[in-house]
Amino acid sequence: MEMKTASVISTSLHAAVLLWAVVSFTGKTFEVTPAESLPVDLVSEKDFSEMIKGAKEAPKAEMPKPLVEKKDEPKPAETPAPKLTEKKEIKATAEKTPEPEPLPKPDPIAEKLKKPDEKKQEAKTEPQPLPPKRPERKQPKFDADKIAVLLDKRDPQRNAATGAELNSTLSLGAPSGKASRLSQSETDALRRRLMALWNPPVGAQDADSAQITIHIRFKRDGTLEIGPQVLTSGSGARFNAMRDSAVRAVLVGQPYTMLRPEHYDDRDGAFGWKELEFTFDTKDMFHDIPLR
Amino acid sequence: MNPADVAQSVLPLTSSDLSLFTLFWHAHWIVKTVMIGLLVCSVWVWAIAIDKTVLFTRTKRGMDRFEQAFWSGQSLDELYRTLSAKPNHSMAAIFVAAMREWKRSFEGQQRSFAGLQMRIEKVMEVSIAREVERLERRLLVLATVGSAGPFIGLFGTVWGIMTSFQSIAASKNTSLAVVAPGIAEALFATAIGLVAAIPATIFYNKFAGEVNKQAQRLEGFADEFAAILSRQIDERG
Numbered sequence: 264m265e266m267k268t269a270s271v272i273s274t275s276l277h278a279a280v281l282l283w284a285v286v287s288f289t290g291k292t293f294e295v296t297p298a299e300s301l302p303v304d305l306v307s308e309k310d311f312s313e314m315i316k317g318a319k320e321a322p323k324a325e326m327p328k329p330l331v332e333k334k335d336e337p338k339p340a341e342t343p344a345p346k347l348t349e350k351k352e353i354k355a356t357a358e359k360t361p362e363p364e365p366l367p368k369p370d371p372i373a374e375k376l377k378k379p380d381e382k383k384q385e386a387k388t389e390p391q392p393l394p395p396k397r398p399e400r401k402q403p404k405f406d407a408d409k410i411a412v413l414l415d416k417r418d419p420q421r422n423a424a425t426g427a428e429l430n431s432t433l434s435l436g437a438p439s440g441k442a443s444r445l446s447q448s449e450t451d452a453l454r455r456r457l458m459a460l461w462n463p464p465v466g467a468q469d470a471d472s473a474q475i476t477i478h479i480r481f482k483r484d485g486t487l488e489i490g491p492q493v494l495t496s497g498s499g500a501r502f503n504a505m506r507d508s509a510v511r512a513v514l515v516g517q518p519y520t521m522l523r524p525e526h527y528d529d530r531d532g533a534f535g536w537k538e539l540e541f542t543f544d545t546k547d548m549f550h551d552i553p554l555r
Numbered sequence: 556m557n558p559a560d561v562a563q564s565v566l567p568l569t570s571s572d573l574s575l576f577t578l579f580w581h582a583h584w585i586v587k588t589v590m591i592g593l594l595v596c597s598v599w600v601w602a603i604a605i606d607k608t609v610l611f612t613r614t615k616r617g618m619d620r621f622e623q624a625f626w627s628g629q630s631l632d633e634l635y636r637t638l639s640a641k642p643n644h645s646m647a648a649i650f651v652a653a654m655r656e657w658k659r660s661f662e663g664q665q666r667s668f669a670g671l672q673m674r675i676e677k678v679m680e681v682s683i684a685r686e687v688e689r690l691e692r693r694l695l696v697l698a699t700v701g702s703a704g705p706f707i708g709l710f711g712t713v714w715g716i717m718t719s720f721q722s723i724a725a726s727k728n729t730s731l732a733v734v735a736p737g738i739a740e741a742l743f744a745t746a747i748g749l750v751a752a753i754p755a756t757i758f759y760n761k762f763a764g765e766v767n768k769q770a771q772r773l774e775g776f777a778d779e780f781a782a783i784l785s786r787q788i789d790e791r792g
Contacts, residue, residue: 266606273601277594281575288575 449536452521461512461543464504473502475509475543481536483527485518494540509543578743581736583718589711589744596700597751603693604758611765614645614690618772621646645686645769646776652682653780672785679777686773691766694759701756708748715741 463473476495480488491513493506522536579590624634625646635654638647656678660671719737726733 265609266602269606269609270598270602272605273598276601277598285575 449522449526453519453536453539454541456516456519456521457512457541457543460516461509463508463543463545464501473505473545475506477509477513477541477543479513479539479541481519481522481527481539483524485520485522485524487514487517490514505543512543513541575743578740582715582740582743586711586715586718586741586744589707589714590747593704593707593711593744593747593751596704597747597754600697600700600751600755600758603696604754604762607694607758607762607765610690611762611769614769617644618646618769618776621650622776625650644689646773648686649679649682649773649777650780652678653777653784657784671788672781675784676777676781679781683770683773683777687766687770690769691763694762694766697755697759697762701752701759704748704752704755705745706748708745708752711744711748712741715744 474495475493478492478494482488491510493510495506497506527537579587582590631654635651635658639651639655643651653675656675657671660674716738719734719741722737723729723733
């Protein structure tokens with residue numbers, strides 16, 4: 264029958280196509296190039312406008328330049344190499360060395376005759392020239408500071424530490440990061456900590472924007488010098504509850520170790536934190552914490 | 556973490572290579588059934604297509620040859636004698652059926668001319684119907700596969716995606732490396748459905764048009780032949 268041959272043809276055709284497909288259809292893997300993660304700061308509109316207002320005339324804050332490992336100057340590691348003789352000892356040998364010279368150069372017969380005498384003589388002279396003859400190697404003194412150098416198995420010609428160049432890789436950054444410094448500032452860390460600790464009273468989120476501004480005076484070690492002063496005035500049970508919660512947050516959070524002591528008095532810089540005013544805002548609490 | 560590393564660490568859990576065979580082998584058994592069914596459909600569709608193509612070209616050639624012989628001025632009795640010896644199709648079959656009826660009417664003792672015209676027409680109609688039926692046999696399979704194939708494939712896909720989502724939920728990992736093999740598997744069913752359905756639809760449309768054309772040609776011949784016989788009846792009667 265005609266249909267039978269047609270079926271055979273069709274089946275073989277499909278088999279051929281399938282075979283071809285099995286051979287050719289292989290999922291190629293996409294080449295994934297790892298994307299560079301970009302540091303992103305969220306700046307609210309209010310913060311942005313304030314930033315522009317304030318920053319125009321301000322003196323430039325000098326950022327501390329990160330140091331780098333110096334290159335191209337191989338410097339052998341210090342080893343307690345044996346030092347050569349000191350002057351004193353050399354002098355001592357200079358005095359004594361002439362001694363063997365005056366020894367006469369006797370003829371063999373006389374020598375033989377003299378032998379018993381010479382032996383005596385030698386016995387006499389021997390103790391004198393020997394000690395100074397070899398400038399003795401001074402035994403390396405045990406030095407606890409140099410143990411580390413001895414134990415150091417690295418190549419002595421490695422790059423010496425700390426140069427003046429700018430480092431291309433920051434210690435805390437990504438291996439291929441491009442930012443010159445980390446984005447999170449100390450104020451940012453402080454803000455995060457305070458907002459995390461702040462536990463506003465129930466119902467505070469109903470208020471449109473309840474703000475409590477608090478004046479904080481720090482000591483150098485990050486604790487409070489005096490109790491937090493509330494600058495915002497108000498009345499009512501709700502305000503009192505809000506104010507107390509803010510004060511509590513400030514008190515609980517100490518010591519504020521994220522504030523670096525070297526910036527404590529930094530008046531003109533960005534980080535002077537001897538006295539700070541901090542605003543607790545319910546908007547920030549219940550929405551997103553803005554980064555400044 | 557590096558996305559490439561994540562992919563590397565996750566891939567061995569699912570399937571490292573996405574060849575056609577692994578796609579099939581990892582699928583759920585329902586999806587496998589759907590795939591095999593669609594493959595069989597595709598094989599059947601192509602078998603029908605090959606068969607019909609051969610049939611239509613042969614029928615066309617046969618009709619051409621018959622018409623040439625018919626209009627060559629050859630005696631119809633002689634033509635009937637040569638054709639009736641072997642089984643015939645299409646136009647020749649119609650001619651033979653009509654001639655047989657004609658002969659039978661003259662061979663008997665009493666000549667019955669009264670209904671001869673009608674009888675001949677009826678006989679020719681029946682043989683045309685038979686011929687058309689032969690031409691369009693199995694064409695409905697093409698129509699069915701063409702319309703239902705994508706849906707069957709889609710069913711396999713939906714089922715496969717359902718199971719793959721279940722496995723995602725079980726592994727608690729939503730990275731693309733986990734999701735992709737299951738979805739590729741599921742989409743494979745739709746691909747086979749389309750592979751089966753697209754040729755089926757095209758072939759169905761083509762063959763339906765062909766059947767129409769050939770049926771028209773047969774009817775035209777039947778009318779012409781009926782007219783010739785009718786003139787003969789009137790002349791003899």
